[in-house]
Amino acid sequence: MQGDATLRLLDKADREIQKFPRVVKGAIYEFQHKFRKNPDSPGLQLKQLQGHTRLYSARITQEYRALLLHAGNRDYILVGVRHRKDAYDHLDRYRYQINEVTGAIEFVDLVSVEQSITAPPGIPSDTGPVPPRRSEPAASETVAPAEETAPRDGAASRQDAAPPGAEAAESVPLFAAHTAAQLRELGVAEPLLPLIFKITTEDELMGLIEYAPAHTGEVLLELYSGKTFDEVLEQVTRPVTYTDVDTEDYAAALARPTTVTTDDIELQTVLEADFGRWKVFLHPTQRKLVDREYSGPARVSGGPGTGKTIVALHRVKYLVDRLPPGDDKPVLLTTFNKNLAADLRKRLLDLGGPETVARVEIVNIDKLATKIVTEAEPGGKRRWIDDAKALQEWRDLLMELGETAWDAEFLHAEWTHVILGQAVNSRTDYFRARRAGRGRNIGRAQRAEIWKLVEKYTMRLDEKNLWTYRQVSERAARLEIERARRIADYQSGETNVHAADGSVALMRPRYRHVVVDEAQDLSAAHWKMLRAMVPPGPNDMFLVGDTHQRIYDNYVSLGSLGINIRGRSSRLTLSYRTTHEILGSALGLLGDESWDDLDDGRDDLAGYRSVLRGPRPDFRRADSWEQELDIIAEHVAERIGDHAPSIAVCVPERDMVAEVEQRLAKAGIPAAAIGPDGPKLDDVVHVGTMHRFKGLEYQHMIIAGVRDGLVPQAYVRQYKTTDPLRYRRELQRARSLLFVAATRARDSLLITWHGTASPFLPAS
Numbered sequence: 001m002q003g004d005a006t007l008r009l010l011d012k013a014d015r016e017i018q019k020f021p022r023v024v025k026g027a028i029y030e031f032q033h034k035f036r037k038n039p040d041s042p043g044l045q046l047k048q049l050q051g052h053t054r055l056y057s058a059r060i061t062q063e064y065r066a067l068l069l070h071a072g073n074r075d076y077i078l079v080g081v082r083h084r085k086d087a088y089d090h091l092d093r094y095r096y097q098i099n100e101v102t103g104a105i106e107f108v109d110l111v112s113v114e115q116s117i118t119a120p121p122g123i124p125s126d127t128g129p130v131p132p133r134r135s136e137p138a139a140s141e142t143v144a145p146a147e148e149t150a151p152r153d154g155a156a157s158r159q160d161a162a163p164p165g166a167e168a169a170e171s172v173p174l175f176a177a178h179t180a181a182q183l184r185e186l187g188v189a190e191p192l193l194p195l196i197f198k199i200t201t202e203d204e205l206m207g208l209i210e211y212a213p214a215h216t217g218e219v220l221l222e223l224y225s226g227k228t229f230d231e232v233l234e235q236v237t238r239p240v241t242y243t244d245v246d247t248e249d250y251a252a253a254l255a256r257p258t259t260v261t262t263d264d265i266e267l268q269t270v271l272e273a274d275f276g277r278w279k280v281f282l283h284p285t286q287r288k289l290v291d292r293e294y295s296g297p298a299r300v301s302g303g304p305g306t307g308k309t310i311v312a313l314h315r316v317k318y319l320v321d322r323l324p325p326g327d328d329k330p331v332l333l334t335t336f337n338k339n340l341a342a343d344l345r346k347r348l349l350d351l352g353g354p355e356t357v358a359r360v361e362i363v364n365i366d367k368l369a370t371k372i373v374t375e376a377e378p379g380g381k382r383r384w385i386d387d388a389k390a391l392q393e394w395r396d397l398l399m400e401l402g403e404t405a406w407d408a409e410f411l412h413a414e415w416t417h418v419i420l421g422q423a424v425n426s427r428t429d430y431f432r433a434r435r436a437g438r439g440r441n442i443g444r445a446q447r448a449e450i451w452k453l454v455e456k457y458t459m460r461l462d463e464k465n466l467w468t469y470r471q472v473s474e475r476a477a478r479l480e481i482e483r484a485r486r487i488a489d490y491q492s493g494e495t496n497v498h499a500a501d502g503s504v505a506l507m508r509p510r511y512r513h514v515v516v517d518e519a520q521d522l523s524a525a526h527w528k529m530l531r532a533m534v535p536p537g538p539n540d541m542f543l544v545g546d547t548h549q550r551i552y553d554n555y556v557s558l559g560s561l562g563i564n565i566r567g568r569s570s571r572l573t574l575s576y577r578t579t580h581e582i583l584g585s586a587l588g589l590l591g592d593e594s595w596d597d598l599d600d601g602r603d604d605l606a607g608y609r610s611v612l613r614g615p616r617p618d619f620r621r622a623d624s625w626e627q628e629l630d631i632i633a634e635h636v637a638e639r640i641g642d643h644a645p646s647i648a649v650c651v652p653e654r655d656m657v658a659e660v661e662q663r664l665a666k667a668g669i670p671a672a673a674i675g676p677d678g679p680k681l682d683d684v685v686h687v688g689t690m691h692r693f694k695g696l697e698y699q700h701m702i703i704a705g706v707r708d709g710l711v712p713q714a715y716v717r718q719y720k721t722t723d724p725l726r727y728r729r730e731l732q733r734a735r736s737l738l739f740v741a742a743t744r745a746r747d748s749l750l751i752t753w754h755g756t757a758s759p760f761l762p763a764s
Contacts, residue, residue, distance in 0.1 A: 005039045005074040007032050008254065010107055011214055013079055015612070020081065024064060028081060031060045039076065051091050054250075069096055069107060071250035079107040098253045099215070101187035102284075103242035105253045106213040108191050116207035117195065174199050174224055182229055186237050189216045196220065206580055209611045214283075215240060217611040218574060225607060240284040282314060283307070289570055290314040297541035297558075298568040299519070299598070303608040304586075304743035305577030308544040309695070312517050313344065315542050317352040319513045320359045329361045330512040332533065336521035336552070338364045339678030340695040344517060361511070365526050366469045369476035372529070376479050382467040387412070390468040397457055406453065409715075410726070413553060415454050420474040421524035421556075427451045473525035480532035483507065509535045518695070519545030520598065523554045527561045536562075547595045547603050549740050551691055553733065557600045565599060573607040577697060579614035582749045586742040589760050593732045617742075617749040619761060625656075628704050628752045629663040635750055636669055636685055639700050648686040648698040650741045652710040660687045660704070690737040693744050701745030703738070706761060707753040711738055735760055 017028060031044075035058065039046050045059040046068075056068045056076070065087040067080040079096070093111040098104070175183070180193050188196065192212055199205050205224060209217035215236075222232045246252060282290065289300055289311050302308050316333050323330060333348065335341055341364040349357050363371070370384065385393075394408035424430045430451055431444055442450070461467065487507050510533040516522065522530075534540045541563060558565055575583055587605065597603035622628040636647055649660050649671075657673050664671040664685055672681040674688030674696075686698070705711075712734035719727035738760055742749055751761065 005036055005076060007036050007068075008075075008077045010069070010077050010079045010105060012211070013081075013107075015210075016080055020064075024061070024081075027061045027064065028066070031058070031066060032078065035066075035076070039074070049088070049091055049094075052094065054096065055094055057087055067094070067107075069105070069250075071105075071254055073251075075251065075254065077105065077107075077254075080109065095191040097190065098245060098247040098250065099187055099189065099213070100245050100247060101185070101237060101242075102215050102240045103245040103253055103256050104213065104215065104240075105250065106189050106216075108189060108213070109211065110191065110195075113192065113195060113208055113211045116210050117199065117204045118207075171200055173197050174201075174205060175220070178223065178229065183219070186219045186229070186232055187215050187240070188219055189213050192216060206611075206613055210613050214611070221609050221611065222607070225609070227607075239288055282310070283574070286311050286314075286572065290318050294539050294542070294568055296536065296538070296568060297543065297563045297565050298570070299543045299545075299558075299565040300570050300572065301544070301546055301597070301603060302572030303546060303575060303583075303605050304549065304740070305575035305610070305697075306572035306608070307576055308546065308572060309344070309347075309517050311572070312515050312542065312544045313348055313351055316348060316360055316515050317356050319515070319539065320352065320356050323359060323512075327358070329359055331360045332368075332511045332514045332530075333360050333362045333517070334365050334368060334514070334530075335517040335695075336365055337518070337694060338367070338676055339674075340364070340518065341367075342678060343695060365522060366473065369469070369473045369526070369529060372476040372479055373472050382465045384472065385466050385468055387416075387468070387470075390470075393460065393466070394457060397453075397460055401453075401456070403453070406450065410723075411450065411453060411457070414450060415457065416468075416470045417523070417553065417555070419454060420470045423474060423478060423525070423528065470523065470525065473523060473529065477525045477528035477532065480510075480529050484509070484532040484535075509533065513539055514541045516541070516543045517545070518549075519543040520547045520550040521545070521552050521554060522556070524556045524561060527556060527558065527563060531562045543598075545598070547598060548590060548605060549694075549736055551694060551733065551737050551740060553729070555596065556598060558598050559600065569597070573605075573609060575608065575610040575612075577612075577746050578610055578743050579612040579747065580610045581614055581616045582742065582745050583608070583610045585617040585749070585762070586739055588762055589738050589742060590735050591760065593728075593735060595732075614747050617751060620750065620752045621757065622752055622754040624754050625659075625705070628754055629659065631750075631752055632660060632702055632704055633663050633667040633669065635702060636664065636700075637667060639748075640669065646686075646698040647700045647702070648688070648693065648696070648744065649702045649704060650688060650690055650693055650744075651703075651705045652690060652713075653705070654689055656705055657687050657689065690741045693741050696744055697746060698744055699747045700750075701742070701748070702750045702752070703741050704752045705754075706738070706751050706758045708756040708758055711758040711760060 017025060020028070034041060035044060035046075038044075039058070043059065046056055047058075049055045049057055054070045056070055058066045058068055060066050060081065063084055065082055065084050066078055067082060067087065069077040069079050071077055090111060093109055095108045095110060097106055099106050175196055180197075183193060183196065184190060189212060192208070195208060199208060202224070205220060209220060212220075218236050219232055222236055223229075227235070242256065286307055292298075300308055300311055312333070316331060319331050333344055335344060341362060345357065345362045348360065348362065361368075391408055391412050394412050398404075398406070398408055398411075418424065418433050418435055419430060422433050424433050427448065431447055435442070458471075461471075487509065490507075512534065514530050514534045516530070530541070543563075543565070578586065587608070590605075595603045620631060622631055632649055636649070639647060649664075651657055651660060661671045661673060664687075669685060670681075671685040671687050672679060674680075674686050674692040679686045679696075686696075690703075712731055716727065716730040716734070719730060738758070742751070753761070
């Protein structure tokens with residue numbers, strides 16, 4: 001039979017494919033293109049595997065074979081790639097099914113799973129002993145699980161579950177407190193149950209998860225973290241449960257959002273190791289957040305790599321798809337940085353195409369504020385300056401005045417976050433302004449002194465025709481609030497258009513929907529402006545962010561700004577980017593700090609996890625900065641090899657960027673600095689300060705110069721006794737910067753320093 005066929009890539013198979021050399025991945029791409037055109041082509045050698053009704057093999061190259069699951073008609077699923085010597089051995093190792101709970105198609109290679117348990121993948125031998133290969137029954141044999149009468153909530157401790165006579169808790173199976181029936185009810189893959197009940201260590205568990213179906217891995221991780229059966233059932237399994245699943249209907253299973261469906265371009269994205277898997281797959285829990293109807297503002301939080309931006313982009317497309325026809329832009333997609341806004345535009349174009357982007361205003365928040373002010377006040381000659389230059393203006397003013405009672409950093413923060421942030425117009429208003437979390441307490445007399453200095457500072461900026469971005473944001477917020485008030489008055493009939501501004505009748509809210517990425521970085525003035533731009537109502541605002549990644553000194557309470565997210569907050573916990581090993585080290589960098597939730601509450605990363613494995617991060621001390629540079633050059637050279645993986649070097653200070661570039665150039669390694677608009681060049685090593693890496697991702701990450709006095713900066717120590725709250729917040733911000741940098745890594749992480757290591761690093 002001749003004719004076109006469909007070929008889909010099963011979730012999890014992409015991770016196996018990534019391990020192959022680049023030339024093999026290219027051959028896989030060519031194979032899938034040929035297969036779709038004509039699977040019966042003699043050169044492909046498509047044939048059914050002995051003993052299997054749906055499993056086929058096909059020739060990719062002389063050395064490699066594709067394993068294909070036949071879903072019916074001309075529909076096939078690529079479930080794995082094997083060397084020809086391994087593809088046809090022990091064919092009873094392959095198990096495939098439609099999960100009765102999730103309705104997802106699952107494929108398991110029992111031999112690969114068992115090997116990954118005895119020697120967890122991606123872990124070098126020097127990171128600890130590999131559990132010896134055991135002589136227990138094969139995975140296909142029956143292994144008695146815990147009694148079916150075990151406690152339903154699985155709350156029994158592993159020690160309590162130990163069999164009589166057990167000599168050490170380490171020998172107790174991790175899931176001895178759960179029954180096979182419970183695991184099946186949670187949606188765990190049936191063929192893996194015998195192996196699951198043998199697991200006694202975390203390394204064995206992570207080895208199994210490497211090859212297990214994604215849902216099985218999530219369930220096991222949650223149980224291992226201490227959650228009860230009922231909690232996992234409600235939080236992990238229920239959101240992806242389907243009723244009346246026909247375990248023989250593969251066509252119906254393909255239609256569910258649990259299998260990655262790919263076309264040529266999408267599969268090429270996976271094969272080229274581009275960080276674009278988001279284009280072809282949304283986890284069902286993410287899909288529910290995207291497709292939900294909200295009665296008001298909603299917020300999604302989660303650690304790095306959990307897919308917050310992915311959810312935001314799909315949410316934008318969801319909103320655009322439901323707009324009435326038109327040529328306007330009623331949806332706003334905004335974020336803090338310019339380079340992130342440019343990246344969002346590119347990714348949304350890839351996701352939704354020109355027709356989606358045409359209905360969306362995509363702009364960073366300060367540029368949006370500037371546009372509002374410029375439209376209202378055309379012809380202005382002011383120049384905008386960033387926070388660094390604004391701070392220098394404060395220092396120059398204090399020096400000229402001989403003022404020593406206040407430091408420039410404190411005054412800049414007070415002016416920015418309290419006075420501008422709360423739109424304070426007068427000294428009287430400042431006396432009443434709320435300063436929760438702003439540092440040391442200041443009385444009425446001190447506020448009067450500060451107000452005088454602020455007046456002199458703003459006058460100084462006026463004389464120089466300068467304007468800070470915070471001033472622009474505050475002015476834009478005022479303009480939008482006034483605009484919204486005028487529209488509301490007109491719509492309610494309280495404004496006489498003929499007596500007032502006739503243009504009011506032509507005005508309408510700027511947007512129907514606002515979507516914000518990296519929400520933790522926006523200031524109070526930004527939020528006031530956004531709140532005024534979209535009328536309150538269903539699906540008005542959708543915010544994604546993580547306060548653990550706050551790298552700017554913006555602390556807000558959304559509720560006090562008219563953005564009520566109570567009851568409409570969700571959290572993502574599964575990282576799709578960072579490995580288990582890197583994630584563990586990165587979380588340690590955060591210390592024991594307390595983190596807010598943008599609404600006067602507390603947030604944490606409890607349950608934040610990854611099912612990806614890799615080498616443990618490398619922490620290396622050097623004798624000098626010059627030796628650090630040598631280590632960097634050597635480390636990069638080892639990883640470039642014959643191909644061009646994405647590699648980045650992150651440093652604490654700007655002048656160190658040029659020094660890294662020069663050392664790499666000396667080694668013949670092309671590199672480019674990351675500027676305000678993102679990397680200048682692709683396919684080279686990227687070098688930048690920690691702030692520059694927000695929103696970026698790399699296979700290999702090097703963080704250099706992580707020594708005391710740079711991380712955190714030495715000036716922070718002065719606040720330890722004079723302003724303890726400010727000291728804690730400066731430390732917290734420095735930890736966030738290091739955390740953000742560390743979690744940019746996908747496959748490997750190297751952290752170096754010379755002299756005394758940063759106090760944030762683990763003790764050696």
